[in-house]
Amino acid sequence: MRDLASDQPNQANLSMGSPSTSTSGWIDEHHLGVRYGLEGRILVDEHSPFQRITVIESSRYGKGLLLDGCWMTAEHQERHYHESLVHPALCSAAQLERVLVIGGGDGGTARECLRHQEVKQLEMVEIDRRVVELSQEHLPSLGGSAWSDPRLQLEIGDGIAWVANAADSSYDVILVDGSDPAGPAEGLFNKAFFEHCRRILKPGGIFATQSESPEAFQQVHIDMVRLIRKVFGYADPLYGWVPMYPSGWWSWTFAATDSNRFRNPKPERVKAIAPSCEIWSPRWQQGAFEAMPAFIERELIS
Amino acid sequence: MRDLASDQPNQANLSMGSPSTSTSGWIDEHHLGVRYGLEGRILVDEHSPFQRITVIESSRYGKGLLLDGCWMTAEHQERHYHESLVHPALCSAAQLERVLVIGGGDGGTARECLRHQEVKQLEMVEIDRRVVELSQEHLPSLGGSAWSDPRLQLEIGDGIAWVANAADSSYDVILVDGSDPAGPAEGLFNKAFFEHCRRILKPGGIFATQSESPEAFQQVHIDMVRLIRKVFGYADPLYGWVPMYPSGWWSWTFAATDSNRFRNPKPERVKAIAPSCEIWSPRWQQGAFEAMPAFIERELIS
Numbered sequence: 001m002r003d004l005a006s007d008q009p010n011q012a013n014l015s016m017g018s019p020s021t022s023t024s025g026w027i028d029e030h031h032l033g034v035r036y037g038l039e040g041r042i043l044v045d046e047h048s049p050f051q052r053i054t055v056i057e058s059s060r061y062g063k064g065l066l067l068d069g070c071w072m073t074a075e076h077q078e079r080h081y082h083e084s085l086v087h088p089a090l091c092s093a094a095q096l097e098r099v100l101v102i103g104g105g106d107g108g109t110a111r112e113c114l115r116h117q118e119v120k121q122l123e124m125v126e127i128d129r130r131v132v133e134l135s136q137e138h139l140p141s142l143g144g145s146a147w148s149d150p151r152l153q154l155e156i157g158d159g160i161a162w163v164a165n166a167a168d169s170s171y172d173v174i175l176v177d178g179s180d181p182a183g184p185a186e187g188l189f190n191k192a193f194f195e196h197c198r199r200i201l202k203p204g205g206i207f208a209t210q211s212e213s214p215e216a217f218q219q220v221h222i223d224m225v226r227l228i229r230k231v232f233g234y235a236d237p238l239y240g241w242v243p244m245y246p247s248g249w250w251s252w253t254f255a256a257t258d259s260n261r262f263r264n265p266k267p268e269r270v271k272a273i274a275p276s277c278e279i280w281s282p283r284w285q286q287g288a289f290e291a292m293p294a295f296i297e298r299e300l301i302s
Numbered sequence: 303m304r305d306l307a308s309d310q311p312n313q314a315n316l317s318m319g320s321p322s323t324s325t326s327g328w329i330d331e332h333h334l335g336v337r338y339g340l341e342g343r344i345l346v347d348e349h350s351p352f353q354r355i356t357v358i359e360s361s362r363y364g365k366g367l368l369l370d371g372c373w374m375t376a377e378h379q380e381r382h383y384h385e386s387l388v389h390p391a392l393c394s395a396a397q398l399e400r401v402l403v404i405g406g407g408d409g410g411t412a413r414e415c416l417r418h419q420e421v422k423q424l425e426m427v428e429i430d431r432r433v434v435e436l437s438q439e440h441l442p443s444l445g446g447s448a449w450s451d452p453r454l455q456l457e458i459g460d461g462i463a464w465v466a467n468a469a470d471s472s473y474d475v476i477l478v479d480g481s482d483p484a485g486p487a488e489g490l491f492n493k494a495f496f497e498h499c500r501r502i503l504k505p506g507g508i509f510a511t512q513s514e515s516p517e518a519f520q521q522v523h524i525d526m527v528r529l530i531r532k533v534f535g536y537a538d539p540l541y542g543w544v545p546m547y548p549s550g551w552w553s554w555t556f557a558a559t560d561s562n563r564f565r566n567p568k569p570e571r572v573k574a575i576a577p578s579c580e581i582w583s584p585r586w587q588q589g590a591f592e593a594m595p596a597f598i599e600r601e602l603i604s
Contacts, residue, residue, distance in 0.1 A: 026337060028337075028339075032362055033340060033341040033342075033360060033361035033362035034338070034339070034340055034341070034362050034545075035328060035330075035337070035338070035339040035341075036336070036337070036338055036339075037330075037336070037337040037338075037339070038335060038336055039335040039336070039337075040335075058335060059335035060334055060335035060336050215543070215545055216545075239589075239593075240593075241517070241543070241549070241550065241551040243336075243517055243518075243549040243550055243551065247543070247545040247550055248543065248545055248549055248550015248551055249543040249545060249550055249551075274596065277596045278595065278596055278597045279595045279596055279597070280596060281595075281596040281599060283592055283594065283599065284592070284593055284594060284595055284596060284599075286589075286592050287541075287588075287589045287590065287591065287592025287593030287594070288589065288593045289589065290585055290586070290588050290589025290592065290593075291541075291542075291586055291589030291590045291592075291593050292585065292586060292589070293580065293581040293583075293586055294576065294579045294580055294581055294582060294583040294586060295580045295581070297583060297585065297586075
């Protein structure tokens with residue numbers, strides 16, 4: 001099976017007015033003849049060594065972050081993404097002692113992980129220090145108490161090299177919270193990366209990654225699910241919503257080597273986590289795994 | 303319980319350039335500080351006695367329709383909406399002889415209904431003749447063979463008066479395919495309307511309506527589900543996607559008076575319909591009914 005990185009979606013473009021910090025206007029992501037925009041103003045617009053980073057303040061969703069012109073997150077819309085990625089994995093892994101997050105520089109994934117008291121150590125490997133710094137400065141509610149939690153070990157570095165160098169059977173859970181397969185996240189979508197993730201996962205562990213939109217990135221999504229299923233043995237996509245992402249319809253794919261254990265959240269963890277979730281619940285999760293549209297189901301069984 | 307029409311969302315605005323038929327640009331719907339736009343050109347932009355009607359040609363989704371500046375449908379995105387509204391109802395009603403569609407002037411709902419061979423008579427009551435005429439002219443694939451099907455009885459008139467005047471126990475299925483609760487569709491969201499729909503439904507019948515976005519029209523959605531549940535006895539929302547609608551996350555609510563029979567599609571109907579669906583399948587439907595986000599579940603049990 002070919003690497004997914006060769007199947008790049010069109011790079012989205014940021015069409016903003018002048019990056020003035022004083023004028024209000026529309027900040028849009030463009031993707032394949034569609035644009036999604038928030039009304040607001042630009043607070044920061046800079047180039048790191050890896051990408052363009054833009055922080056905005058919007059009227060609808062509070063402060064928001066774009067990387068290379070693509071919406072990443074916003075204060076009042078981020079729980080769709082973070083709860084969907086984290087809790088199906090962390091509620092079902094055999095153990096939770098050691099968790100690895102690749103990317104996730106805004107801090108939202110770490111925050112949701114650290115709500116699980118069984119987590120003893122969370123290593124977060126983010127390639128771009130400026131994403132962390134700007135998120136801590138402008139979107140502090142995303143990381144929340146995670147930034148000062150002694151269980152968090154933040155590493156600024158290349159997640160692809162990190163998984164290649166990690167010892168076999170190191171992690172109980174591996175979460176990939178990266179952007180689209182273009183730019184610095186490109187290497188998070190190929191077979192070599194997934195094989196290392198499998199190798200460094202402990203028995204009973206769970207691997208999870210955002211897996212793009214079944215509508216706006218249809219072929220990338222299908223190829224990703226097929227490839228992850230082949231590498232790990234068991235993998236299913238879960239379908240949810242991130243209104244600010246292309247089409248609003250998004251997916252996360254969960255994998256394990258011994259069974260589809262990601263379908264079965266442990267009741268004691270559910271009891272601790274669910275009451276303070278906005279989106280995630282065992283009921284929602286069960287539905288989101290089943291809500292596979294017919295056109296994807298036909299592709300995945302063929 | 304108060305009528306929903308008093309809980310109007312902000313009216314969306316159409317921000318287009320000059321309605322020239324020759325220039326290409328962005329056609330946007332604005333809603334609460336968010337805009338969703340398609341790149342394309344305007345083919346028709348006129349005012350009927352009821353509303354502004356705009357037909358566009360987009361690069362991404364083919365020809366599309368807006369009413370009062372709100373996206374209604376587009377050739378290559380319409381099946382999300384129409385399959386989600388029609389098949390959970392028509393696969394589970396006790397009988398299908400006589401079906402009523404309120405609104406639905408683009409023809410997509412009628413087309414999906416008439417794929418069910420058990421339907422003997424389909425009455426479609428659309429208030430705006432120009433929506434039908436412009437859809438037939440510019441978006442003929444929406445209605446497809448429905449427009450020439452002898453089972454279709456098209457009535458140009460007020461759906462609210464139609465249900466008020468209809469005899470008790472007239473219809474096996476009633477589908478409401480209207481726009482947001484502002485403008486001509488406002489009266490499709492209140493208790494008097496739902497009570498008439500219940501009255502004119504046959505035993506074993508199903509009522510279904512689009513029920514707005516749980517994100518972009520959160521309170522309207524919650525109030526609607528509660529009210530329909532109160533009027534009919536059994537009602538559940540189903541959650542899916544319409545990328546061009548505000549937030550991309552949409553709902554349809556299904557109701558019956560004797561049981562939650564809308565949860566149980568009949569196998570012989572599934573066998574006839576499912577193979578040519580893009581979105582709908584019994585699996586998808588089951589997931590879409592379960593995929594209720596935690597914040598809505600908490601509201602609906604309180």
